[in-house]
Structures are given as C-alpha cells and as structure tokens.
Amino acid sequence: MTHVLLLGGTSGASQLAQALHQAQIPAIFSYAGATQAPMAQPLPTRCGGFGGAAGLAQFIRSQGITHLVDATHPFAAQMSRNACAACEATGTPLLALERAPWQAQAGDHWVDVPDMAAAAQALPEAPARVFLAIGRKQLDAFANHGQHHYLLRLVDAPAPGSLPLADSTVVLGRGPFSAAHDQALLQAHGITWLVAKNAGGEATRGKLLAARALGLPVVMVQRPPLPPRPRTEDVGAVLQWIAHGSLPAEAGVAPSSP
Incomplete structure (x- = not known):
C-alpha cells in the first residue's frame, strides 16, 4: 500500500x-x-x-x-x-x-556569493541599511559587521536579546508578499542593500522585483x-x-x- x-x-x-x-x-x-x-x-x-x-x-x-x-x-x-x-x-x-533558482535579469544588480560568510564580506565597508531576507539561522555571519543597520522579517518574534546583531529592526509577517508591499517596506526603512538566498519560486520573488525597481544591489547567496x-x-x-x-x-x- x-x-x-x-x-x-x-x-x-x-x-x-x-x-x-x-x-x-x-x-x-x-x-x-x-x-x-x-x-x-x-x-x-x-x-x-x-x-x-x-x-x-x-x-x-x-x-x-x-x-x-x-x-x-x-x-x-x-x-x-x-x-x-x-x-x-x-x-x-x-x-x-x-x-x-532565480536568474538575474536586465536591471538587476546582483553580487553572487557561495555562502553567508561571503555575503557578509560582500557588503560595503561604509555603514549601510541592509534588508537581511535570510531568516534567523545564519545571522551570526553578520555579527562582526556592526557598522550596518539590519532589517529582518521573521515569522516568529525573537526572544529579547537573542539576535546577534547590534543594530537591527524586526518586522513580523508570513508571506507571500507582493512586489508593491516589499517596495514600500524597503523605502520606509531606507534600505540600500538586500541580502537574499536564491530560493527560487513565486512566493518570495517580490523583494527582488522591489530591489530592481529601486535600483538596489542584491547580495545573492547561491544554493548549497x-x-x-x-x-x-x-x-x-x-x-x-x-x-x-x-x-x-x-x-x-x-x-x-x-
């Protein structure tokens, strides 16, 4: 059976x-x-x-x-x-x-990296406002890059003091999110860089369309x-x-x- x-x-x-x-x-x-x-x-x-x-x-x-x-x-x-x-x-x-996996298109500004440690290294030395669209499991990779302000979007609220980032903002939500929603989010928080995993699919595509519309660079972590x-x-x-x-x-x- x-x-x-x-x-x-x-x-x-x-x-x-x-x-x-x-x-x-x-x-x-x-x-x-x-x-x-x-x-x-x-x-x-x-x-x-x-x-x-x-x-x-x-x-x-x-x-x-x-x-x-x-x-x-x-x-x-x-x-x-x-x-x-x-x-x-x-x-x-x-x-x-x-x-x-997604493929970069005309108008995209992607920096392809093999893993999360390389993603942290790919961010600029100067302070930036970074949307970390990566969940919470690999945030430690960015702990030593404290010059940046990080925006996190999580499904569950983190316990107080549990995040390894010195300067961060957390918004809660469960996708999918539209491109218009994500563009408004990026603009509201003054985001200048985005870090994403190349997960593919429609449900998480909105942030990439939003980054393209705003001309923002995207650090794209490739699949293991x-x-x-x-x-x-x-x-x-x-x-x-x-x-x-x-x-x-x-x-x-x-x-x-x-």
Whole structure:
C-alpha cells in the first residue's frame, strides 16, 4: 500500500499536501520544527528532526513509507542529504519537489556569493541599511559587521536579546508578499542593500522585483550543493511519479527568473 512521507516547509509542500489529500493518497507531512506555529496541513503531521539519516531510515521502515518527497527549503541542505542517504539505505524511491533558482535579469544588480560568510564580506565597508531576507539561522555571519543597520522579517518574534546583531529592526509577517508591499517596506526603512538566498519560486520573488525597481544591489547567496536526485517543480508530476513510478517526459527543473 502506498504511504508517502512528505518533508515540507515550503509553499510547494503545502500545495502537494492538498493534492495528496484530495487524491486520498496516504501520507505523512513532516515539519523540521524551526517555526513555532507551522501552517496546518490536511495530512497527519509531525514536527521535529529524525535523528540524522539513520533515524530517518528507521522512521521509513517503521511507518512503511513507500515514497519520499523532499519539498524542504532549497537551503535545508542537511535534511536533503539525510533524505538521500536514508532512501539509499532503505531502497525507498525519492523525488525532490524543488523550485528552480532565480536568474538575474536586465536591471538587476546582483553580487553572487557561495555562502553567508561571503555575503557578509560582500557588503560595503561604509555603514549601510541592509534588508537581511535570510531568516534567523545564519545571522551570526553578520555579527562582526556592526557598522550596518539590519532589517529582518521573521515569522516568529525573537526572544529579547537573542539576535546577534547590534543594530537591527524586526518586522513580523508570513508571506507571500507582493512586489508593491516589499517596495514600500524597503523605502520606509531606507534600505540600500538586500541580502537574499536564491530560493527560487513565486512566493518570495517580490523583494527582488522591489530591489530592481529601486535600483538596489542584491547580495545573492547561491544554493548549497546536494547529491544528484530526480527533481520536478510540478505537483501534478509528483502525483504521476507516485502512481506510475516515473515523471512525465516534460517534467524537470529549468531556471526561473524574477
């Protein structure tokens, strides 16, 4: 009997959860647990880690998982590596539901960097007002660049004194956000630089369109390398893969552009 494990946390994962529910395909939705109040899903849901690749392999065996779909954030590299290792160990078919990375377009001013430490180094020496559109996990990379004022947009309010930044402003919100909304945000806070992860997709595109409209430079952090694995951007292709064991001929990943 088919039993899908969906590793979620993205808008695509939520769309797939709805599709699995509507198709009456038995599935478990798994959140990493990084968000205090994750979105409710129409599937049985668990939160938290598995205990590495070995723990995930044990979960796959104990729950009778027949298919694993990795729809985690493109920067959740360790979870994706664990999924690859666990599926190889258990012989479980694996498919990534993955957004294609953005590509710079005319009018963009991007500085491509390989990681967050390089992103911090790419900012100017002179004080700047920086929108860190990177979540909260890697803020330490900017702790030694205290000449800047940092704007953070977070889903959950940080505990007092928990941020490693000397000069920062936090706004709370859960996307997606429109380009007009983000342009107004950047203007209201006098932002002169933006730092973003190349997550791809529509839900977080607004800030890049806003930066383009305002002529702001963007430090773009590229995705971490992952083991080779089959991928698609299409929820319908995932359902076909579950039903038939293969992707449609046209399914695949092509670069997207903001």
